[in-house]
Amino acid sequence: MKSNTYFINTVIASALMTSTNALTECETFKKNTTHIAPFYNEHYPFSLEDLPYKYNALEPYIDEKTMETHHTKHHKTYIDNLNNILKDYPKLHQKTLFELLSQIDSYPTDIKTGLRNNAGGHFNHSLFWRVIKPGGSPISKDLALQITKNFGSFEAFQDKFNHCAKSLFGSGWVWLVTNPKGDLSIITTNNQDNPLSKRLTPILCLDVWEHAYYLKYQNRRGDYIKEFWHIINWEQIERYYKQAIQKS
Numbered sequence: 001m002k003s004n005t006y007f008i009n010t011v012i013a014s015a016l017m018t019s020t021n022a023l024t025e026c027e028t029f030k031k032n033t034t035h036i037a038p039f040y041n042e043h044y045p046f047s048l049e050d051l052p053y054k055y056n057a058l059e060p061y062i063d064e065k066t067m068e069t070h071h072t073k074h075h076k077t078y079i080d081n082l083n084n085i086l087k088d089y090p091k092l093h094q095k096t097l098f099e100l101l102s103q104i105d106s107y108p109t110d111i112k113t114g115l116r117n118n119a120g121g122h123f124n125h126s127l128f129w130r131v132i133k134p135g136g137s138p139i140s141k142d143l144a145l146q147i148t149k150n151f152g153s154f155e156a157f158q159d160k161f162n163h164c165a166k167s168l169f170g171s172g173w174v175w176l177v178t179n180p181k182g183d184l185s186i187i188t189t190n191n192q193d194n195p196l197s198k199r200l201t202p203i204l205c206l207d208v209w210e211h212a213y214y215l216k217y218q219n220r221r222g223d224y225i226k227e228f229w230h231i232i233n234w235e236q237i238e239r240y241y242k243q244a245i246q247k248s
């Protein structure tokens with residue numbers, strides 16, 4: 001009996017410890033993520049913000065018509081759909097975009113898929129507009145060193161990112177993500193899924209849906225990916241990285 005009690009207590013203690021660790025991890029993740037950019041903390045009703053540059057400013061790498069359509073039609077549609085879904089769920093009106101996405105499995109079944117696609121679409125595009133800029137910006141030695149440390153060399157990182165982007169079947173996104181320790185990795189997600197549900201913080205993303213490149217590149221996704229490297233906003237990405245690995 002004594003040994004049974006000991007076993008049960010050990011199991012309970014272990015479960016409590018796991019739960020506490022999970023909570024700590026969750027809180028750390030939340031803290032390390034929500035302050036990265038204001039849009040993480042937006043809540044219903046969501047709205048489309050202006051881009052920090054003109055639609056033609058990313059020429060010749062991404063053309064004006066693509067940028068305008070992508071922003072005013074595709075991104076806006078995700079926001080409109082998200083607001084439509086949430087309008088009948090007042091309990092969710094104070095949930096931030098981050099909370100909606102990181103707790104997606106806890107929401108009612110009838111709206112889960114819609115939330116996942118449209119909150120995801122809003123989040124993913126909001127990040128994408130910020131990690132690109134006209135002319136791009138140079139990568140710092142520190143961040144280049146971190147990338148080399150994680151991938152072997154900057155070229156190896158680029159090759160892997162390009163390969164993931166080219167080989168992603170159908171529509172989706174490629175991400176450079178970090179965990180709170182600063183370990184970098186590249187992941188892909190289908191449709192409008194994103195790394196938040198995997199408890200990873202995205203610091204760079206590339207939209208490989210056809211709507212992101214078809215007007216200029218048609219089926220040549222590889223050409224679009226190659227030109228993407230000319231407009232990456234490394235200064236912003238480094239800010240995201242440093243904030244994501246900040247400890248308490």
Ligand SMILES: [Fe+2]
Binds near residue numbers: 070074125209211212
């Ligand atoms: Fe898109």
